[in-house]
Amino acid sequence: MAEDDYYTVVFHHGGVLVSEPHMEYIGGVVDSWANVDIDRILIPFVEWRFEELYGDNAKYKTVYWLDPGLEVKDGLRPLENDTDVRMLYSIVHEKAQNKEIHFYFEHEDEVEVIDGDSEDDDCGDSEDDVYKPRHEDEGGDSEDNEDDADDEDHEDDEDEIVVDIGSGTVGCSGNPMPKSKKPKKQKWRACNGRPRYPNIEDVQRPHEARNTVDDADDEGGYHSDQMGSIRGDSDDEGRYEIKPPQFNEAAPFGQVDLQLYMLFPTLKMLKQAVKDYTIALGRPVKQVKADKGRCKYTCEQGCDWNIFCSWAEVHGSYQIKTFNPTHTCSRKLKNHQATSKWVADKLVEFMRQVPDMTAVDAFKYMASTFQVRLADMKIYRAMRIAREVVEGSEKDQYEILMDYCMELLTSNAGSTVGIHVERPDLSFPAMFDRLYCCFDACKKGVLSGCCPLIGLDGCFLKGYYGGTLLVAVSQDGNHSFYVIAYVIAYAIIGQETKDTWSWFLTRLFEDIGHPKDVGCEFISDMQKGLLPAMEELAPGTKHRFCLRHLEVNIWNYWRIAELRNLLWDCARCLTMLEFEKKFLELKELSMLAWTYLNNLQHHNWTRVAFSTTSKNCALTNNMSKQFNAAIVKMRGKPIISMLEEIRVYLMNKMNKIRKQLTQYRGPITPAAQTKLEVAK
Numbered sequence: 079m080a081e082d083d084y085y086t087v088v089f090h091h092g093g094v095l096v097s098e099p100h101m102e103y104i105g106g107v108v109d110s111w112a113n114v115d116i117d118r119i120l121i122p123f124v125e126w127r128f129e130e131l132y133g134d135n136a137k138y139k140t141v142y143w144l145d146p147g148l149e150v151k152d153g154l155r156p157l158e159n160d161t162d163v164r165m166l167y168s169i170v171h172e173k174a175q176n177k178e179i180h181f182y183f184e185h186e187d188e189v190e191v192i193d194g195d196s197e198d199d200d201c202g203d204s205e206d207d208v209y210k211p212r213h214e215d216e217g218g219d220s221e222d223n224e225d226d227a228d229d230e231d232h233e234d235d236e237d238e239i240v241v242d243i244g245s246g247t248v249g250c251s252g253n254p255m256p257k258s259k260k261p262k263k264q265k266w267r268a269c270n271g272r273p274r275y276p277n278i279e280d281v282q283r284p285h286e287a288r289n290t291v292d293d294a295d296d297e298g299g300y301h302s303d304q305m306g307s308i309r310g311d312s313d314d315e316g317r318y319e320i321k322p323p324q325f326n327e328a329a330p331f332g333q334v335d336l337q338l339y340m341l342f343p344t345l346k347m348l349k350q351a352v353k354d355y356t357i358a359l360g361r362p363v364k365q366v367k368a369d370k371g372r373c374k375y376t377c378e379q380g381c382d383w384n385i386f387c388s389w390a391e392v393h394g395s396y397q398i399k400t401f402n403p404t405h406t407c408s409r410k411l412k413n414h415q416a417t418s419k420w421v422a423d424k425l426v427e428f429m430r431q432v433p434d435m436t437a438v439d440a441f442k443y444m445a446s447t448f449q450v451r452l453a454d455m456k457i458y459r460a461m462r463i464a465r466e467v468v469e470g471s472e473k474d475q476y477e478i479l480m481d482y483c484m485e486l487l488t489s490n491a492g493s494t495v496g497i498h499v500e501r502p503d504l505s506f507p508a509m510f511d512r513l514y515c516c517f518d519a520c521k522k523g524v525l526s527g528c529c530p531l532i533g534l535d536g537c538f539l540k541g542y543y544g545g546t547l548l549v550a551v552s553q554d555g556n557h558s559f560y561v562i563a564y565v566i567a568y569a570i571i572g573q574e575t576k577d578t579w580s581w582f583l584t585r586l587f588e589d590i591g592h593p594k595d596v597g598c599e600f601i602s603d604m605q606k607g608l609l610p611a612m613e614e615l616a617p618g619t620k621h622r623f624c625l626r627h628l629e630v631n632i633w634n635y636w637r638i639a640e641l642r643n644l645l646w647d648c649a650r651c652l653t654m655l656e657f658e659k660k661f662l663e664l665k666e667l668s669m670l671a672w673t674y675l676n677n678l679q680h681h682n683w684t685r686v687a688f689s690t691t692s693k694n695c696a697l698t699n700n701m702s703k704q705f706n707a708a709i710v711k712m713r714g715k716p717i718i719s720m721l722e723e724i725r726v727y728l729m730n731k732m733n734k735i736r737k738q739l740t741q742y743r744g745p746i747t748p749a750a751q752t753k754l755e756v757a758k
C-alpha cells in the first residue's frame with residue numbers, strides 16, 4: 079500500500095447537528111486517528127470506532143463525512159451505503175490535500191439524561207445538555223481542572239481509548255483491543271452547565287490546534303473560529319475539547335459576529351456588540367431585561383429575534399445563553415440604538431483623518447459607512463463628544479495654555495506671545511482673559527515686504543467658551559496677483575470694546591512700530607471701540623472704512639440702488655474734479671446720504687484723499703475677510719487646537735509664497751508687472 083493512502087481520520091461526536099439557519103454541528107468533542115489506511119474506511123470501521131467511544135452496541139443515527147474544501151454548512155455527505163463510500167474515496171483522493179477525513183456523528187434522539195451534579199460541581203446553572211462519550215466524563219474536562227487531571231490519569235489509562243497520532247497505533251490496522259477497554263456504562267450524559275458549543279466545524283485539525291491556540295492567546299484576542307483547545311492530559315494527544323467562541327473585540331463594524339454560547343468578558347462589551355450588530359443589520363432592538371448579571375434584547379418590531387446573556391460561572395465570563403438570530407421584520411434606517419455616544423465613538427477615527435469635518439460630512443459618513451440616518455442634534459452632540467476625545471476638552475486646553483505659549487516663544491525666537499489673566503487676589507486662581515500672539519516671521523515680513531496698510535478685523539469664536547479673535551492683516555507688494563495675507567498679530571479677547579482694542583493696538587504698535595514712525599494706514603469695518611482706541615493711541619492716523627461696509631449702511635438707511643453705484647463711483651475717483659462731480663450727483667439723489675458721507679473724512683472712503691505712502695488703494699478690508707474665511711473651520715475648536723492650526727496655516731502660506739517667488743525673475747512684483755503689460 080502506498081504511503082499516500084494513509085489518512086488522518088477525525089471524528090466529531092457528542093454534539094448536535096442542527097439544520098437551521100444553516101447546517102451546523104454544535105458542541106461535542108473531537109477524536110482523531112492518524113495513519114489510517116483509506117481502504118479500511120468503510121462503514122464497519124466507522125461503527126466500530128463509534129462503539130469504542132461510546133461502548134458496545136452504541137448506535138448513532140447518521141454519520142456524515144465532510145467534503146474536503148467545503149464547510150459543514152454545505153459539505154456534509156451521509157455515509158450510509160457502498161455508493162457513499164465509493165463517492166468518499168473518489169472525492170477524498172482528489173481533494174483532501176492535507177490527508178484528513180472528517181466525520182460527524184448525529185446521535186440517536188433517545189438519550190438517557192443523567193444528572194451531572196455528582197461529577198461536575200461547576201455545572202450548575204445552564205439548561206443546556208450535551209452528549210458526552212464515556213471518556214469525557216472521567217478525564218478531567220478542561221484546563222480549569224488541571225490539578226485534578228493528574229489524579230485521574232490512572233482512570234484514563236484504564237478506560238481511555240489509546241490514540242497516538244504520531245505512532246500510528248490505530249485499532250483498525252489490526253491491533254487487538256485491550257481487554258481493559260470494556261465500556262462501563264453506556265449512557266448519554268446531559269451535563270447541566272456544560273453548554274453545547276457551536277462551530278465545531280471551525281476547529282483546527284488536531285496537529286494544528288496546539289500552535290494556533292497558543293498563538294491566539296499570545297495576541298490577546300482571537301476570532302471565534304480559532305477556538306480549538308488541547309486537553310491537558312499527555313495521554314490524550316490528538317483529542318481536544320471545544321471551547322465556546324470568544325467575542326472578538328477588534329472586529330470592525332459590519333463584521334461583529336454574535337453566536338450562541340459566545341463569551342464576553344464584560345456585560346458592557348456584550349451591549350456594545352449587540353448595538354453594533356443590530357445597527358449593521360438595520361433592525362432596531364430593545365432591552366427588555368437588564369440587571370447586574372444579565373440582559374435580554376428582543377426585536378423592536380416584534381419578530382422572534384432575541385438574545386439573552388448572563389454570567390456563566392463555569393467560564394468565568396458572560397455568555398450568550400439563548401440566541402435567535404433570524405429577523406423576519408423589515409430593515410429600518412433609523413435606529414435609536416445609535417446614540418450620541420455611539421455615533422461619537424464611530425466619528426472619532428473619521429475626525430482624526432478629517433479634522434475639518436462638518437456636520438454634513440459626519441451625516442454622510444454615518445449614512446454611507448453605518449447605514450444610519452441621524453437627526454441634526456444627535457450629529458452635533460456626537461461631534462462635540464468626538465472632538466473632545468480627539469482634541470482634548472476645551473477646559474483642559476486652557477489649563478495648559480501657558481505651557482503652549484512658552485513653547486511658542488522657545489521655538490519662535492523674537493516673537494511676542496502674551497496672556498492677560500484676571501486675578502483680583504492671590505487667593506484666586508488666575509483666570510484667562512486675553513491672549514496676544516505676533517510671530518517674529520510675520521513681523522519681519524510685514525516690515526520688509528508689505529505695503530503699509532493694515533487691515534483690522536474681529537471675528538467670533540464658535541467654541542464652548544466663545545470669545546473674539548482680533549486680527550491685523552497686511553498685504554505684500556504682489557497683493558493683486560497672489561492672495562497674500564500676512565497676519566501680523568492676533569488676539570483672543572472676550573468681546574470687542576475700546577479697552578480690548580486699545581490693549582491689542584498697544585501691543586501691535588510695540589511690535590511693528592508706531593504708525594507715525596512707520597507711516598502706515600489702517601482699514602477696518604469701523605468696529606465697536608476701535609475708532610476711539612485708535613484716536614487715543616495714534617491720533618491723526620489715516621483710517622479707511624471698508625467701502626462694502628459703508629455701502630451696506632447706506633442701503634439699510636435709504637434703500638436706493640442708484641446710491642450704491644454712485645458711492646462706488648465716488649470712491650474710485652482719482653482726481654478731485656472727478657470726485658466733486660460724482661459727489662454732487664449723489665447729493666442730488668439723496669441729501670441725507672450725502673450728509674452722512676460728508677460728515678466722514680474723505681480719506682476714510684475715497685481714493686482721491688488716500689495718502690501715497692500706503693502704496694495700496696484698497697477700498698475694502700478684503701485681506702482681513704480672506705484670512706477670516708481661511709480660518710473659519712478652526713474657529714470652533716478648542717483654543718490650543720485653533721492657535722496651532724492658525725500657526726501651521728500661516729507657516730504653510732509663507733512657505734508657498736516664498737517658493738513661488740524664488741522662481742520669479744524681474745525688477746518688480748508679478749502683479750505690478752502684469753498691470754504694466756496691460757497698460758502698455
Ligand SMILES: [Zn+2]
Pocket residue numbers: 361377378379380381382383405406407408
Ligand atoms: Zn426583527
